[in-house]
Amino acid sequence: MGVRSLGYLRLESNDLDKWKAFGADFLGLMPVGDGDFESLSFRMDDYPARIVVSPGAQPGMTALGFEVLDERQLALLVADVEKAGIKVTAGTEAEAAERKVTGFAKFNDPGGNPVELFYGAVLDHVPVRTPLVSRFVTGDMGFGHAIISAEDARATFDFYVNVLGFIERNTMKSPGGTTWFMGCNARHHTLGVTPMPGPGRLLHFMVEGATLDDVGLALDRAAKQDIPMMHSLGKHTNDRMVSFYVWSPENYAVEFGWNGLKVPEPVPVYEITDGAFWGHHFSPPPQPAG
Missing domain, CATH: 3.10.180.10 (2,3-Dihydroxybiphenyl 1,2-Dioxygenase, domain 1)
Structure with a gap:
């Protein structure tokens, strides 16, 4: 058993004002305050923020977050990634809290794309509100x-x-x-x-x-x-x-x-x-x- 779904994207942008309007007013995502007041966080369903945009001098993706089943599955996949010769770093408690997940690990795929494998999304049970979109398919x-x-x-x-x-x-x-x-x-x-x-x-x-x-x-x-x-x-x-x-x-x-x-x-x-x-x-x- 491997990755189950695309859980989130973390991006950097040098124009958060444009992204605020793009994410909320165009895409119809729900802006949320997740504690990092420098970043923009957007929900689309009962999960924590699916897209987080942080300030950065050079725009780019900082994490492609894939969900796995549980802690055991994360450990098995991390071992397989390391066997493939890729260095893996465990996410810290503070980083996990920022992402609202129970645990995660990060590495770069063979193409250099930043990947995070996570489990245990932390749900706040506040209903999502997307008045511009009837519902997102997630x-x-x-x-x-x-x-x-x-x-x-x-x-x-x-x-x-x-x-x-x-x-x-x-x-x-x-x-x-x-x-x-x-x-x-x-x-x-x-x-x-x-x-x-x-x-x-x-x-x-x-x-x-x-x-x-x-x-x-x-x-x-x-x-x-x-x-x-x-x-x-x-x-x-x-x-x-x-x-x-x-x-x-x-x-x-x-x-x-x-x-x-x-x-x-x-x-x-x-x-x-x-x-x-x-x-x-x-x-x-x-x-x-x-």
Whole structure:
């Protein structure tokens, strides 16, 4: 038994004001005060903050947090990661309290992406309020999915499948190489790895609304708030999700989707030759002023 879901993302940004509006007023997440008044924390369900954005000179992902079953499973996975030749550091009590988890361990995957394995989310039992979104699709599928890069994407893919227990769902070839999409629960994919020179980094994350209206209303909010579009409304070929993408304040791709394919049992892997049945027309990121 390996990773169960994507539990959280921890990011750094040099413009928290933009992220405050982006997270709450556009995505519809619930801002919460988790004790670190320098950071922004956002809930979407009964779990602690799923996205935490802290101030930083260089925007980037500081943690890709994956949930495991319990303390025993964490210890087994840590041992497997160490056998793969990767140094693992145990999270301190203070760091665990900051994340509102019982325990966790951290390391860099073979591509250089910062990973945290955690167990025992600490629930405060305060009902989540997301008045702009009917409900986010989370539960045992976690908060959504993320796409990361790696210079050696094959080695990174092998690590997630052979060490952390992910299941390959599909691939897609491009001039830059092969992108792998992987699942760890019924959500079609929780993680994707794509080849790119340099240290690994976050390229894209997705949140899923419970209704098509959630997507349409988010599309309206993006237009009203002048949030730059990345991909127009469309439907994916691999997970069948109807979605659109915007550029985050740091120019991550952020997808807001609905009705993603569920894969409750393993199915044969396949390759896709196009990312969308229709739509998802691309717009480049906004250029810096001046």
